[in-house]
Amino acid sequence: MTTVEFSPAAEPLAAKLLEPAREILARYPAGRERSALLPLLHLVQTEEGHVSPAGVAFCADILGINKAQVGAVATFYTMYKRRPTGEYLVSVCTNTLCNVLGGQEVYDQLVEHLGVGHDETTADGRITLEHAECLAACDYAPVVTVNYDFTIDQATPESAVELVENLRQGDRPTPERGARICSLREMQYQLAGFADPRDGAVADGVAGAPTLRGVRLAQEHGVAVAGFDPDTPITKTKPARNESALPPRTDAADKPIEGKPEGRIATVAKKAAGAVKAAAGAVAEKVDERRHSGKAAEQAGDNAGRTTDTGDLKDPEVRTAERRNPTMDTPDRTGDAEATTPVPENQAEAAGVAANTPAGDGKPAGDSSRGEHIVSQRTAEQKPEATDPNPGWQNVPRVTEEEK
């Protein structure tokens, strides 16, 4: 194996992580080692709890890529943390289904109880809180995970507070489902692709009642897929098509064509091609028509001899739709009230518009005004630290205009 020369920033991590890192690299074909970046970033987090500048340098050096390439990946995925994290990462789903079933209330209650907001860690270093967008357990909504393991199903604000209190006191409560709770660093080791020998470190089980509810309801109501036999094994390859069952091929004049019958896909493709051709012809005709009418107006008008706008060649219906949702390229978008303010077309649409404040303030969806208020109040009460004890590569201080 080739010797890697580590930069001074990466050396301390290399002294600890070189051996498991080499083990990760060995899983990939020669020349494709850079694909190991994702597990390597998890490995880095086992040591530091986040992807530090040293972690970025370590990954870049061992893979022979530059730090910007590592940073691009590390900043894309939410599972790579940019700041030091606590021992337990408590994630509350505030996505659609969890939200309607109380996920936001659970999150807000934790914000209030812990005094931290999204992606922030309690002063004792135990808990990092985050709201997540679908934890892939919608059937158990609202859900709370600890270090990515399902810990509370159908969570309530009370059960969530009880959980974090237990964790803060050093207990590791038994999760309702999933593996035994471990520390975030232990979890990072698993995510880097190493077996965790702890008892109950990996858990799997049969599907629970909420997951099977749809099946049960279908059984109770006699809903079934016609011809479905649960005892018939699923074939791995498609059975041969019974071509003789297809209708005979005919030409445009409905005369039978000799040879093999045409497959259904070929028939559909042929029909689609015909439809596209017809539509293209219609558009070309329309464009021609407008060009001619533009030319006629030019010749008849005062502007003879000057360059004349040939007019908007787009279909009026398409243009109307664009004006209702304008982009920078949409003509006349400025000053056109209709272009910037969509007009509801019916009562239901009007009610929807009235009930929803416009999006786009750039804030994470889970940070409700209640949560933000709680956090800003707490922040105002706390004395700010003079310096960040653990500045990350992402925490480059901003230079003000005056300082420049």
Ligand code: FES
């Ligand atoms: S919406 Fe919460 S788990 Fe899917």
